[in-house]
Amino acid sequence: MAKEIRVAQPIGSVRRAGWRLGSIAGIELSIDYSWLLIFALVTFSLAQQLAGGGATELGIRVWLAAAAVSIVFFASILLHELGHSLTAQRLGIRVRSITLFLFGGVAELASEARRPRDEILVAVAGPLVSVSLGLIFLGLAGGLGAEGSLLGAGLAWLGRINLLLATFNAVPGFPLDGGRVLRGILWAISGDFTRATRVAGACGAIFAWLLIAMGLLAAVLGGQLVGGIWFVLIGWFLLSAARASVGQEALQRALADIRVRDTLVPVAGSLLSGSESVAEVLETLVLRQGRRTFFVVDPDGHLRGLVTLRELARTPADARSQTPVAQVMVPEERLATASPTQSGQWALARMVELGVNQLPVVSEGRVVGAVTREALLGVVRAHLLLGQETGARRGTPR
Ligand SMILES: [Zn+2]
Numbered sequence: 039m040a041k042e043i044r045v046a047q048p049i050g051s052v053r054r055a056g057w058r059l060g061s062i063a064g065i066e067l068s069i070d071y072s073w074l075l076i077f078a079l080v081t082f083s084l085a086q087q088l089a090g091g092g093a094t095e096l097g098i099r100v101w102l103a104a105a106a107v108s109i110v111f112f113a114s115i116l117l118h119e120l121g122h123s124l125t126a127q128r129l130g131i132r133v134r135s136i137t138l139f140l141f142g143g144v145a146e147l148a149s150e151a152r153r154p155r156d157e158i159l160v161a162v163a164g165p166l167v168s169v170s171l172g173l174i175f176l177g178l179a180g181g182l183g184a185e186g187s188l189l190g191a192g193l194a195w196l197g198r199i200n201l202l203l204a205t206f207n208a209v210p211g212f213p214l215d216g217g218r219v220l221r222g223i224l225w226a227i228s229g230d231f232t233r234a235t236r237v238a239g240a241c242g243a244i245f246a247w248l249l250i251a252m253g254l255l256a257a258v259l260g261g262q263l264v265g266g267i268w269f270v271l272i273g274w275f276l277l278s279a280a281r282a283s284v285g286q287e288a289l290q291r292a293l294a295d296i297r298v299r300d301t302l303v304p305v306a307g308s309l310l311s312g313s314e315s316v317a318e319v320l321e322t323l324v325l326r327q328g329r330r331t332f333f334v335v336d337p338d339g340h341l342r343g344l345v346t347l348r349e350l351a352r353t354p355a356d357a358r359s360q361t362p363v364a365q366v367m368v369p370e371e372r373l374a375t376a377s378p379t380q381s382g383q384w385a386l387a388r389m390v391e392l393g394v395n396q397l398p399v400v401s402e403g404r405v406v407g408a409v410t411r412e413a414l415l416g417v418v419r420a421h422l423l424l425g426q427e428t429g430a431r432r433g434t435p436r
Pocket of ligand 1 (some may be wrong): 118121164165
């Protein structure tokens with residue numbers, strides 16, 4: 039049995055290794071290497087089933103049919119994910135990628151839904167696609183009147199597995215689709231997104247433990263070792279996904295409470311006038327003090343540009359003593375900056391989007407410090423450690 043989840047991943051994109059399939063509507067589609075294992079397992083068990091139905095012997099024809107049906111099955115999962123993703127995009131939520139992997143599919147959304155209604159619509163779209171596919175495949179199998187044939191058996195299996203996929207995902211435990219609907223409903227009723235996530239996540243954890251218990255029972259008492267272990271693995275995966283989602287929501291909430299000015303990292307030792315040579319900066323500031331980022335400012339403190347170790351190192355070694363840093367800096371107009379009053383959530387999202395570790399913080403044109411991923415995460419860790427005390431204050435509607 040395959041399942042799927044969706045993740046909003048604003049903290050840091052983890053690129054999985056795999057094959058790129060292409061893209062649809064700006065969404066990158068790819069297959070993780072772990073998918074090969076599940077493809078082999080599904081093809082293997084499907085071949086046994088198709089041959090076991092008495093329709094035919096386990097020959098090359100059956101193997102090819104089983105492989106073809108497996109591929110259509112995974113295309114079905116992809117369509118389920120596209121159902122979520124295209125609905126999300128229509129509602130203004132950007133979708134980065136869809137990846138097929140060991141436990142099904144993952145669509146990576148750039149952010150969470152802004153309203154309960156959007157959350158519910160995006161969640162429902164996937165299972166709706168699966169139910170439609172299931173009915174179409176069953177209809178084809180019945181319409182062809184070919185239940186005894188290889189084609190008919192394959193179509194019937196696709197119909198059943200798509201309905202099963204929809205049913206499994208309809209279970210009201212976060213982060214399954216049903217759990218997202220539950221969260222949307224709770225969110226709409228209470229106006230409290232954090233508490234809705236926590237309750238839906240707790241339901242998801244209960245369901246995950248049920249799967250693990252059922253898997254253990256099936257493996258130990260029922261003698262169904264492979265199926266049992268598979269249930270345990272899916273349960274364990276769901277459990278960690280439920281915990282991660284709830285943890286991430288708490289983290290986002292903590293970040294939203296922080297202002298950039300609260301985590302300001304001083305930059306006094308990293309200010310340059312621009313006339314220093316690359317060699318000078320490398321020798322005195324980089325190699326002796328370990329600094330990596332420098333701000334080039336006017337005498338009155340206005341930001342002119344930014345130089346990192348990357349720009350310094352890119353300067354050819356024989357030209358370093360004659361090249362002023364102003365010549366290699368990234369000029370101010372091409373720089374992303376933050377203002378002291380912006381939220382930590384905004385700053386981190388911006389850094390992730392740009393693939394940088396820090397932003398200069400500018401107030402009235404003057405550099406007053408920097409905001410870094412490290413400093414923000416340090417503050418968040420402290421918030422989460424003290425979460426019990428501050429939890430009540432964060433439980434406000436948004
Ligand atoms: Zn789904």
